[in-house]
Amino acid sequence: MSHKSLHRSLKYLLNFQSFNNGNYMLPLKNARNASTMHFIKNELLNITGRNQQRDDLRMFLKEIGTDPKEARFWMKQFTAAVDPFKPFAIVQIDNHVFTNRESVKKLGSYLSFLQRNGMKVMIVHGSNGFPHAKPTNLQTYRREITNNTMLLVSILESFGAEARPIFGGHNVLQADRINCNNFYGRVTEINRDVIKWALQSGHIPVIEAIGETADGQLLNIDLWETVVKLSTIFVPQKVINVNKVGGIFDENGRIIPNINFPNDLESSFSKSWCTPELKDKISNISELLQLLPNECSVVITSPTNILTELFTHNGAGTMLRSSDKVLKLDSLKAIDDGKLTTLLNKSFKKNLKKSYLTSIEERPHTIYLSTSYSAAAIITIDKEVPIPYLCKFAISETKQGEGVSDLLWKMIKQDHSKLFWRSRWDNRINPWYFKRCEGSWSNGKWTVFWYGINNHQESSALIEHALSLPDCFNVETLHSSV
Numbered sequence: 001m002s003h004k005s006l007h008r009s010l011k012y013l014l015n016f017q018s019f020n021n022g023n024y025m026l027p028l029k030n031a032r033n034a035s036t037m038h039f040i041k042n043e044l045l046n047i048t049g050r051n052q053q054r055d056d057l058r059m060f061l062k063e064i065g066t067d068p069k070e071a072r073f074w075m076k077q078f079t080a081a082v083d084p085f086k087p088f089a090i091v092q093i094d095n096h097v098f099t100n101r102e103s104v105k106k107l108g109s110y111l112s113f114l115q116r117n118g119m120k121v122m123i124v125h126g127s128n129g130f131p132h133a134k135p136t137n138l139q140t141y142r143r144e145i146t147n148n149t150m151l152l153v154s155i156l157e158s159f160g161a162e163a164r165p166i167f168g169g170h171n172v173l174q175a176d177r178i179n180c181n182n183f184y185g186r187v188t189e190i191n192r193d194v195i196k197w198a199l200q201s202g203h204i205p206v207i208e209a210i211g212e213t214a215d216g217q218l219l220n221i222d223l224w225e226t227v228v229k230l231s232t233i234f235v236p237q238k239v240i241n242v243n244k245v246g247g248i249f250d251e252n253g254r255i256i257p258n259i260n261f262p263n264d265l266e267s268s269f270s271k272s273w274c275t276p277e278l279k280d281k282i283s284n285i286s287e288l289l290q291l292l293p294n295e296c297s298v299v300i301t302s303p304t305n306i307l308t309e310l311f312t313h314n315g316a317g318t319m320l321r322s323s324d325k326v327l328k329l330d331s332l333k334a335i336d337d338g339k340l341t342t343l344l345n346k347s348f349k350k351n352l353k354k355s356y357l358t359s360i361e362e363r364p365h366t367i368y369l370s371t372s373y374s375a376a377a378i379i380t381i382d383k384e385v386p387i388p389y390l391c392k393f394a395i396s397e398t399k400q401g402e403g404v405s406d407l408l409w410k411m412i413k414q415d416h417s418k419l420f421w422r423s424r425w426d427n428r429i430n431p432w433y434f435k436r437c438e439g440s441w442s443n444g445k446w447t448v449f450w451y452g453i454n455n456h457q458e459s460s461a462l463i464e465h466a467l468s469l470p471d472c473f474n475v476e477t478l479h480s481s482v
Helices: 003-013 034-064 068-081 095-099 101-116 135-158 192-200 223-234 265-269 276-290 306-311 337-348 356-361 404-415 430-436 456-468
Strands: 089-094 121-126 163-166 173-177 184-190 204-208 210-212 218-221 238-242 258-261 297-301 317-322 326-329 364-370 375-380 389-395 419-424 439-442 446-451
Touching: 089 095, 089 101, 089 223, 095 101, 095 121, 095 135, 101 121, 101 135, 101 204, 101 306, 121 135, 121 223, 135 163, 135 204, 135 218, 163 192, 173 218, 184 210, 184 223, 192 204, 192 223, 218 223, 223 276, 238 306, 258 265, 258 276, 258 404, 265 276, 276 297, 276 317, 297 306, 326 404, 337 356, 337 375, 337 389, 364 404, 375 404, 389 404, 419 430, 419 456, 430 446, 439 456, 446 456
Parallel strands: 089 121, 089 238, 121 204, 163 204, 173 210, 184 218, 238 297, 258 317, 389 419
Antiparallel strands: 173 184, 210 218, 297 317, 326 364, 364 375, 375 389, 419 446, 439 446
16 A cells, blocks of 8 residues: 555545444545445555554564574465464463463464464363362353353454354263263264364364263363364364473473474383373373374473464474484495485585495494485594594475474484584574584684584594595585585
């Protein structure tokens, strides 16, 4: 809209004697026809839309505190893959989140942002397990759930997202009693028409985890079981568990950013931080992910960190997902050379020299490779310098940000107490390397990294050796290398 047309529209509005919430009355004077009014209404809606976009962008960048390029990458990934008739995310809100009104308001702001920007959201809330034993308590609990639903819908709509409450007792979550119990049940069927209608009409369905029997009896149902049923029907990209804890933490109180199945399952269970309750939770998530496509993931985060978790590589919570099994090999014999070359060429956006694979065959040490050829790390060792050298570290674009790089790195660290590698000065993942190295040196063209090396003379020898290695890629495509 040009400044001139904006000025004309605003000037015309001065003649209005009635203007209420977007329902525009014809002016009492200078009204030639209704089409002019329609034009003004559309112009004002355009202005509102652009203002909303600016506000969204400003809020988004402020909250995630990241490079706009990184945010754009994730926005593109998420919006490109979303089916217009399916949710991008099913958001499970644990009941205790509602005890903090400001957190709920923040959460509503973020979820409405996702909805406005083409990432449809479905919300489910209630209680995990069955903590209420007496009928009077059940009545209180249901009243509390209904109040939370109304609060959430009001907050979402205050931030510009249309929402629809789906209260218990509307025959949406059909359930049977557990052991003839009149208060607790298990979901048997979901009437998806109401939920589909809400999604397709651009509304956020806010679903209460309260089931209904065939004879109309309302039953408490487990929140996670409800989320599992909905997820297997609507197959979202993300299942987001919003709670006050905000993730899974290790024995030192540090958040665990990624848990990959099946690689991390057994090792997680053996850790001291993995309590019986956490073991059950991780097992339940693993079982859900087995029912969903590989690209789906489960995220555990707090109300104030949803955007950071979704739109930054570092995240702000714990992401659990199924990942390819990573093989550990000591030669190229069992490897498809063509697939490995394609992965490296696409990852580095340049072409390997034809002699590269032959050269590493002569000095192999360890090769880590995912079964789908979406991730690889190649470690070599030379007679002159008997310390492992990370020759290549590559993650396909489709797997970036999914924890695959951390999984590879964890395997490398477990197997190698010492390691060094080099990277061109302008490599965009150098910040990631700096966080994982214990020392580095740069000459303006290359940066040499290492860990496990405490001797200055030894590190100097490693730097000299790294700089003496030939380029692995053809000169005409050379841009950045690891």
